[in-house]
Amino acid sequence: MNSLKFFSLVLVLVALTGSINAQKYLTKNGNIRFYSDTPMEKIEAINKQVNAAIDLSTNQIVFKVLMKSFEFEKALMQEHFNENYAESDKYPNATFNGKILNFKATDLDKGKQTVDIEGDLTIHGVTKKIKTKGTLEKKGEKIIGNAVFPIKPTDHGIKIPSAVVKNIAESIETTVNISLDPAK
Amino acid sequence: MSKKLIIILLAILAIALVAGALVYKFVYNKPHPDYISLKPDFTLTAENLFNAFTSDQTTASTTYNGKVVELSGKISKTEQADSLVIAVFVFKQGDFGDEGIRCSMDPRENQKALGLTPNQDVKIKGYLTGYNGTDIILEKCSISQ
Known part of the structure; x- marks a missing residue:
């Protein structure tokens, strides 16, 4: 998604929020980790500088992820990821634009909530609708969010060469951990 | 098998092992760049x-x-x-x-x-x-x- 679309989305978010801006929560240090497990190889990567925003008045949720910020244990894996699979030069960002379903902000007063999240996940320039479960919890001023869901590289037009097809899981476990502050 | 042939085979085996170890160390396991010491582009x-x-x-x-x-x-x-x-x-x-x-x-x-x-x-x-x-x-x- 290009930045123009992103900004129009942000504008829509802002327009929707209006005077109840206090309902918006943000972080620029969200964590996303993915894990590919096959008998041949375990591959793990983490990105600690993820932009995330939740608007509790509209239940909108937005993520912006820089592909090159994923850190791998092995430099070679990181190179292969950026050059051959994610093609990070061509598609530097991944985004998620979605909604928390059947949820009211006041539910958070009752403690940790399991929620359904649905939206568009764009990776490698290919958008796919996903639905997953996650949790939201209020801790003091902050909102803590977690979700674990699978991503299939083939859903996003990422081709895995047959030579390494045994080394990369068909479905990659993705873990999201965010700690959001109220927007000022 | 002549002695010479065995020596050649052993030599090839030794070279292959060393090459394999080098590939493992410098390609598969090569370290991340040390960005502190890199010159800026x-x-x-x-x-x-x-x-x-x-x-x-x-x-x-x-x-x-x-x-x-x-x-x-x-x-x-x-x-x-x-x-x-x-x-x-x-x-x-x-x-x-x-x-x-x-x-x-x-x-x-x-x-x-x-x-x-x-x-x-x-x-x-x-x-x-x-x-x-x-x-x-x-x-x-x-x-x-």
Whole structure:
């Protein structure tokens, strides 16, 4: 998604929020980790500088992820990821634009909530609708969010060469951990 | 089998083993670059870099993404998030709060970064991973001045 679309989305978010801006929560240090497990190889990567925003008045949720910020244990894996699979030069960002379903902000007063999240996940320039479960919890001023869901590289037009097809899981476990502050 | 042939076969085997070990060490297991000691591909002011990305993201991404850049400017603040220390240049206020350049420090440079005071002139070098619509992100940063 290009930045123009992103900004129009942000504008829509802002327009929707209006005077109840206090309902918006943000972080620029969200964590996303993915894990590919096959008998041949375990591959793990983490990105600690993820932009995330939740608007509790509209239940909108937005993520912006820089592909090159994923850190791998092995430099070679990181190179292969950026050059051959994610093609990070061509598609530097991944985004998620979605909604928390059947949820009211006041539910958070009752403690940790399991929620359904649905939206568009764009990776490698290919958008796919996903639905997953996650949790939201209020801790003091902050909102803590977690979700674990699978991503299939083939859903996003990422081709895995047959030579390494045994080394990369068909479905990659993705873990999201965010700690959001109220927007000022 | 003649003695000579055995010696040749053993020699080939030895070379193959050494080659395999070298490939393992330097290709499969090659270390991450040490960004602290790398020479920057670009040296510019933090403000010029921010303007480059906000005025023409496509050109700036092609030029700077994945490169080592050294930025000079007045640091706005440092933040801590879990084990990360992030030095921030702020240039704009947007719907996501402060917008600018966020430099996450190499852990070896954390103490130095935490010692910075707002508005201090600094030179920060790091690996630029891109622009996410609000901020330009640098990783593995070090303070050269």
